[in-house]
Every structure is written in C-alpha cells, then in structure tokens.
Amino acid sequence: MANDFGKTWWGKSWLKALSKIDYDNRIPRGRRYANNGSVKAIEIKKNMVTAKVQGSRPSPYKVEVTVPNFTTEEKSQLKDQIKLNPQVYAAMLNKELSPDIEVLAKEAGINLFPQKWSDLQMSCSCPDWAVPCKHLAAVIYKVGDAIDRDPWLFFQLKGL
Numbered sequence: 001m002a003n004d005f006g007k008t009w010w011g012k013s014w015l016k017a018l019s020k021i022d023y024d025n026r027i028p029r030g031r032r033y034a035n036n037g038s039v040k041a042i043e044i045k046k047n048m049v050t051a052k053v054q055g056s057r058p059s060p061y062k063v064e065v066t067v068p069n070f071t072t073e074e075k076s077q078l079k080d081q082i083k084l085n086p087q088v089y090a091a092m093l094n095k096e097l098s099p100d101i102e103v104l105a106k107e108a109g110i111n112l113f114p115q116k117w118s119d120l121q122m123s124c125s126c127p128d129w130a131v132p133c134k135h136l137a138a139v140i141y142k143v144g145d146a147i148d149r150d151p152w153l154f155f156q157l158k159g160l
Contacts (some may be wrong), residue, residue, distance in 0.1 A: 017117050
C-alpha cells in the first residue's frame with residue numbers, strides 16, 4: 001500500500017523543497033523507496049536524521065540529514081508568539097499545527113520549513129553525485145510522514 005506523504009499542511013510544507021528540483025527522476029524514485037520499505041533503521045536525534053537505505057548494492061547506504069536549528073532569537077520569538085495565541089498552543093497539544101503559526105513566524109522573518117534543498121545538510125554513502133539522491137529523498141519523505149503524525153517532531157528537529 002502506497003503512503004500518501006504530506007497529508008497535513010505542515011507535512012506538505014516539509015516536503016515542498018522536494019518540488020523545487022529533480023535530477024533524472026530521483027524524487028519519484030525516492031518516494032518509491034520510502035513506500036517499499038527500503039528505508040531501514042531511521043533514527044531522529046535532536047536535529048540529526050540518520051538512516052540506512054537499501055539500494056542496489058548488498059549493504060544499505062548510510063544517509064544523514066541535519067536540520068539547522070532555530071537561532072536563540074527565533075526560538076524566543078516563536079515561544080512568545082505561541083504564548084500570545086492560545087489557539088495555536090491548543091492545536092499543538094492536540095498534535096496539530098494551526099496554520100497561524102506559519103503566519104506568525106513569517107511576520108517575524110522566520111522560515112519554519114526548508115525552502116530549498118540547500119537549507120538542509122545532507123549526505124549519502126551511495127555513488128550518486130546528486131544531492132538529493134533517491135536515498136536522501138526517501139529519507140526526507142519518511143521524515144515528512146513522521147512529521148505528519150507528530151508536528152512536535154518538527155520542532156525537535158529545529159532545536160525547539
């Protein structure tokens with residue numbers, strides 16, 4: 001059964017950077033890898049995602065994605081905005097994100113989500129020259145799936 005990635009507005013926002021580029025059909029192939037179980041042993045700690053992705057070689061490839069943290073000032077501004085908007089906080093307690101949080105962040109000059117691939121630091125042990133390769137794209141899809149289910153994870157990735 002295929003996974004419908006980006007079910008929520010925040011999951012779609014996470015995956016939006018995927019739509020900006022495509023090297024030789026790597027993005028759809030990454031989606032296929034995310035759906036067919038090729039992503040193994042994914043782990044998220046703080047702002048680092050590590051995973052093993054099974055490719056065409058016998059050993060899985062090692063994938064690492066680092067999400068840049070919010071600055072101290074950005075964290076402070078976001079916390080203040082959330083405190084001033086109880087509906088945003090209430091939605092977060094229900095594992096949802098109010099679209100208002102993105103509006104509040106933009107008004108403060110903060111990009112909540114990656115705007116392009118280069119907003120993330122990524123590496124893969126595969127021989128492909130492209131960033132993202134299909135293995136990296138697969139992991140980004142899987143992270144998007146996890147963020148769909150739990151938006152708190154996104155804030156963890158950003159160090160908040």
